[in-house]
Amino acid sequence: MTTFIAYANIHQPYPFHDIPTEQVPEQLLVSTTQQERVQQRHQCRRLAHFLLWQLLKRAGRDTALLGNIQRTKSGRPYFPYEGIDFNMSHSADWVAVILAINPERQNVVGIDIEFPKSRDFPALMAHFAPQEEVAWFEQQTNAESAFYRCWCLREAVLKSQGVGIVKLSEVRHLPYEKKIFSQHCPPGELFFSETLPFYFAAFTNQRQNQPHFFGWEGKTLIPQKLSPIIRYEVN
Numbered sequence: 001m002t003t004f005i006a007y008a009n010i011h012q013p014y015p016f017h018d019i020p021t022e023q024v025p026e027q028l029l030v031s032t033t034q035q036e037r038v039q040q041r042h043q044c045r046r047l048a049h050f051l052l053w054q055l056l057k058r059a060g061r062d063t064a065l066l067g068n069i070q071r072t073k074s075g076r077p078y079f080p081y082e083g084i085d086f087n088m089s090h091s092a093d094w095v096a097v098i099l100a101i102n103p104e105r106q107n108v109v110g111i112d113i114e115f116p117k118s119r120d121f122p123a124l125m126a127h128f129a130p131q132e133e134v135a136w137f138e139q140q141t142n143a144e145s146a147f148y149r150c151w152c153l154r155e156a157v158l159k160s161q162g163v164g165i166v167k168l169s170e171v172r173h174l175p176y177e178k179k180i181f182s183q184h185c186p187p188g189e190l191f192f193s194e195t196l197p198f199y200f201a202a203f204t205n206q207r208q209n210q211p212h213f214f215g216w217e218g219k220t221l222i223p224q225k226l227s228p229i230i231r232y233e234v235n
Contacts, residue, residue, distance in 0.1 A: 001102035003109070004059060006051040007196065008216035010043040010093045015219070019053050023066040025045040039115055044090035051097040052086055054221055059101055059213070076162030082106055091115040091135065094198050098211070108186055108205040110160030114150045115198045128154075136175045145194050148233040149175070152201035153192060153232060154235040157185045160203045182232045190232035200226075 008014075020030075028046045046156040049066070056063045057193065061084070070080045078085060085107040086099045092115035100107040116139035121143045125134050129150060158164065163184045172181040180190060188205035210229060214221035 001100060001107065001204070001208050002059065003094065003098065003100045003202075003204055003208065003211035004055045004214065004217070005098045005111070005202060006055055006214040006221055007094065007096040007113070007200075008045050008047060008051060010040070010095065012059050014047065014216070014218055016046065017068075019050065019063075023053065023063060024049065025063050025069075040093065041090075044093075044095050047095045048084050048090060048097055050090040051095060051216070052088070052099065053212075055086075055097060055099040058221065059099060061101065072162045074162035074164070076159070081235055085109050087111045087227075089113045089155075089159070091198055092117075096200065097196075098202050098204075100204055100206075102206065103232055105206070108157065108160050108188070108203075110156040110203040111201070112155035113196075113198045113200050114152055114155075116144055116146050116148065119147070122185060125150065129173070132204075133173055133175065134186055140169050145199075148194070148199035149201075149230070153190055154182075155178055155235065156190060156201040156203040160185045160205070178230065178232045181233065185234065186234040190230070190234055192230040192232065193226045193228075195226055195228070 028049055053063055065079055069077050071077050083103040084101050087110050088097050089111045091113050094115055096113045098109045098111040100109045123139050136147050154168050157171055158167055161184050186205045188209050189204050192201045213224040213226055215224045
């Protein structure tokens with residue numbers, strides 16, 4: 001299995017017009033709204049599509065796949081082919097995309113990024129985490145980092161199946177053992193990092209070495225080395 005992850009910021013320049021028109025959903029071509037938040041969301045979705053196009057090229061796959069993206073009943077986008085899966089996430093002005101390829105078996109991936117903002121972390125933890133995890137959280141010196149670790153890991157697992165955040169409390173997180181249990185995803189592993197401008201977590205259903213990371217710099221994707229990365233066993 002080969003896993004690629006790319007991230008970028010909407011305020012950088014991109015050659016969107018390099019993508020063949022037939023590979024771009026009509027709703028991504030032009031945004032007609034002037035509302036700042038809606039416009040930001042549109043820019044993030046367009047950038048996510050562009051990053052997926054870039055990763056398909058880097059993986060040596062036919063970018064025509066972009067013209068056949070399907071959606072599950074819950075709205076999760078996917079390719080209707082065995083051996084390839086992708087997932088997208090955006091937060092504030094940042095976007096990240098994961099692509100996994102293994103012709104020998106079905107792939108399942110999920111990704112979540114969170115740009116930090118002021119929140120009532122203890123109250124949120126009490127809302128979705130069990131008491132043992134809340135006790136671990138209260139012992140951490142960096143409340144922001146501890147909270148987003150608990151949150152992102154859950155989101156990445158749930159997004160692998162197109163399950164919403166209403167199921168956050170159904171994901172069991174054991175921070176000391178670095179294990180996650182959930183009925184909403186197959187066995188696999190999670191990667192968590194706080195070394196980017198945002199908090200990041202990615203799930204894959206196949207254990208492997210560290211995924212290939214890329215960041216957009218200038219006019220192309222540049223390989224990145226994220227260190228340290230916290231690895232979790234899932235189910």
